[in-house]
Amino acid sequence: MRTLGALGVHCACALTAVTAQDTAKVSAVLPVPAAILDSQIELALGDFSILATKVGMLATEDNVMRVADRARSGDIPKVIVDPVIASSSSNSLIDEKGIRAYREHLLPAALVVTPNIPEAEILTGMAVKDGEGMARAGSLLVDMGAAVAVVKGGHAGGSNSMDVVVCSASYDIRIAIDALVQDGRPVEPDETTPLSHATGQSPEGVVSQSSTSLHITTIMQSDRPEIVLVAPRVHTRNTRGTGCTLSSAIAAYMARGDTVVDAIIKAKQFVTRAIVGASGWTLGRGNGPIDQLGWNERS
Ligand SMILES: Nc1ncnc2c1ncn2[C@@H]1O[C@H](COP(=O)(O)OP(=O)(O)OP(=O)(O)O)[C@@H](O)[C@H]1O
Ligand SMILES: [Mg+2]
Structure with missing residues (x-):
């Protein structure tokens, strides 16, 4: 909500679970019944023109199925699914049946995703294990039905x-590439790209650009x-909610009219700035929150 507000x-907001958690751990989860979740969605749809949808933790198979039904029917548009299964502080936030529902119905x-x-x-x-594996996993997620997969490193x-x-x-694809070559100038293939492809095929086209501290490379694989979006790793304990922030920012930029690729790039810039902004503070005993509201830049 901080990200969307910022x-x-x-x-x-439709609540999916009540959790007992702090900056170090999740100690208890009470899922919201699917019927209550659906009532919240129903009211939001009747009240507002929904422009994009971010789906975070769902906690149960029933909740995954309910959101998948809403997405399939087109009630909730532009669905950004953050599959909250394993967070920095907790390994299993949904059971095996729920994971199967993600694979078969929500993706x-x-x-x-x-x-x-x-x-x-x-x-x-x-x-x-590496960038090549991230690309292969992303491709499998697209095979499973997601239009775009963002595998976060x-x-x-x-x-x-x-x-x-x-x-x-x-x-x-044209929109994706246009979004990257903002000044209409394709640049030479970038030798420094950290992603090496196991296929050994030479890419059909490569464009790259540097944007603030973000390094962006696009590779056309068939x-x-x-x-590939590369930001300098910030040495900080304060990484709580980085994933939630990225997916919320993608939804926010899409609601504001950006293409999906533009939204993903801007969201990566947003989360990087928020992590940098929070790197000097101490909030909580575990992994502290990040600076979505730009407090650091204002102080
Ligand atoms: N130390 C860091 N420095 C820079 N960027 C980071 C750092 N940690 C995470 N990120 C970025 O934050 C975003 C979220 O990635 P991450 O893999 O942490 O998600 P996550 O595990 O789902 O997060 P969460 O713990 O909130 O669920 C990605 O864009 C990732 O590259
Ligand atoms: Mg996460």
């Missing part, structure tokens, strides 16, 4: 925090554009 978007109705690396492994059943080591975006062939 980006000038009103949030009509096919998603415009964007944003797993972290452990979640990408659980959803695809493959091990993800916050949990990987290294001096950069890299996210890999894979777009389905049915998604308008008919699927892959976009």
